[in-house]
Amino acid sequence: MNLKSNEVFIPGAFPKYTYISRQSSEFDISYEVRLTQSLHTVGFLTSIIGPSKTGKTVLCEKVIGTEKMKSFSGSDFKETEDFWVTIARRVGLPLESEQTEQKTMQGQGLSGTREGRASAVTEKYHSNKDKVIQYFIENDWVLVLDDFHYASPNMQMEIAYQLKDAIRKYFKTVVISLPHRSDDAIRKNSDLSGRLNLINIEPWNTKELREIAVTGFDKLGLHIDSSIANDMAQESLSSPQLMQSICLNLCFLLDIDNIDKPKLDSSMLKKAYEMTSLNLLSYKEVARKLKSGPNPRGQKRKTYTINSGNQVDMYELLLKAISVDPPKVSLSIDEIKRRMDAMVSDADKPDRKKIKTTIDQVQSIMQTSEPMYQVFEYKDDKVYILEPLFLFYLRWGRLD
Numbered sequence: 001m002n003l004k005s006n007e008v009f010i011p012g013a014f015p016k017y018t019y020i021s022r023q024s025s026e027f028d029i030s031y032e033v034r035l036t037q038s039l040h041t042v043g044f045l046t047s048i049i050g051p052s053k054t055g056k057t058v059l060c061e062k063v064i065g066t067e068k069m070k071s072f073s074g075s076d077f078k079e080t081e082d083f084w085v086t087i088a089r090r091v092g093l094p095l096e097s098e099q100t101e102q103k104t105m106q107g108q109g110l111s112g113t114r115e116g117r118a119s120a121v122t123e124k125y126h127s128n129k130d131k132v133i134q135y136f137i138e139n140d141w142v143l144v145l146d147d148f149h150y151a152s153p154n155m156q157m158e159i160a161y162q163l164k165d166a167i168r169k170y171f172k173t174v175v176i177s178l179p180h181r182s183d184d185a186i187r188k189n190s191d192l193s194g195r196l197n198l199i200n201i202e203p204w205n206t207k208e209l210r211e212i213a214v215t216g217f218d219k220l221g222l223h224i225d226s227s228i229a230n231d232m233a234q235e236s237l238s239s240p241q242l243m244q245s246i247c248l249n250l251c252f253l254l255d256i257d258n259i260d261k262p263k264l265d266s267s268m269l270k271k272a273y274e275m276t277s278l279n280l281l282s283y284k285e286v287a288r289k290l291k292s293g294p295n296p297r298g299q300k301r302k303t304y305t306i307n308s309g310n311q312v313d314m315y316e317l318l319l320k321a322i323s324v325d326p327p328k329v330s331l332s333i334d335e336i337k338r339r340m341d342a343m344v345s346d347a348d349k350p351d352r353k354k355i356k357t358t359i360d361q362v363q364s365i366m367q368t369s370e371p372m373y374q375v376f377e378y379k380d381d382k383v384y385i386l387e388p389l390f391l392f393y394l395r396w397g398r399l400d
Helices: 029-041 056-064 083-091 129-139 153-171 206-220 225-237 238-252 266-280 282-292 314-323 331-343 352-367 390-394
Strands: 046-047 069-073 096-108 116-127 142-146 173-177 197-202 303-305 312-313 329-330 374-379 382-387
Touching: 029 046, 029 056, 029 197, 046 266, 056 069, 056 173, 069 083, 083 129, 083 153, 096 312, 129 153, 153 173, 206 225, 225 238, 225 266, 225 390, 238 266, 238 303, 238 329, 238 374, 238 390, 266 390, 282 352, 282 390, 312 314, 314 331, 314 352, 314 390, 329 331, 331 382, 352 374, 382 390
Parallel strands: 046 173, 046 197, 069 142, 142 173
Antiparallel strands: 096 116, 303 312, 329 382, 374 382
16 A cells, blocks of 8 residues: 555644553553553543643543543633533533423313323423533543643532542543643642542653654654654654654655655754744744833843844743753753853843843733643743644744
8 A cells, every 4th residue: 555645744633543552651651551451440530631732632642542542631611611511511411401292181061070181391400511421431432631720720620529429430531731830739638538540751862852753754664763763753852743743844855656766864854843843933023022022112232243143132042051952851950051151252241130131021911821831831940842833933033
């Protein structure tokens, strides 16, 4: 069977031909076996935590199957609407339905005898928690609550409260979240203590990401040099989704579906990275907003001269420091300072206090903006990149 490149490399859905099984360093079992075992344990809630775009949802699709998964995002649940009502609406379970029954009404006839007559009585009932749970059990469905951190803190506590009782009634649930975000409602909830199966998804390493490229290009009949695969793996920033996108765009540039054994060399990688960034243009607005910083209220900001000769303020300098080589998804304050020192040609370089203040202000902007703007988090003197696609766009997209 001759496969097409977009059948082999699939960034946005389940990659049938390039799915790579992995296992954690803690246990000598695969994540697939771990999740299967977790779902097999009645009365337990499954909590999956791992960096963004590292295949948490794809893992669920592999083990549970897309037809059995009922996926929700934390942002789907609002404090103004009942948790179970939200689920019922999504899965098509009527919130209100009518049930008509024939009831015999007793009455006295003209002859003085009691006669029965049939009457249609319509009763309404509302779908409640038990009806939703039963509906899921009958269909052998699993609730997958993705991006749990997008729910408000109050809603997170409410969801945890509702799931505490539901899992005891054979209701299977998987909650997915990011590390370094508050997951106290689930993992530190005393009511769920002893009834949690915890699965920590580790970041993909270079070897695992490289396997996507090697496996995929092999299925397309093309050998890929290890140095090229390594370069792509590094730029993928621990994200298999990014690796899939880069490989697919490289195939497009090679016209691999129409040319037999095209020549693949490292000179094409930069074009593949830039082409991949074209699908991430939404992050241009994110970068623009963070680079602008808070309203200066008429005050002139201090600028620094960087090696290119351009003048930049602290907010633009911070983004540049995050984006330069080598690409990393977590950076300490000291490492950010070293990167800034290497870029700034002035004798006067930003100190640690100025860097921390700038990061705090940028984080404040993200926290008061829509979820798509929450691309990194500052915690314990470290910047954690929550969205590797954003970092990739900083490195290869056009910001001007």
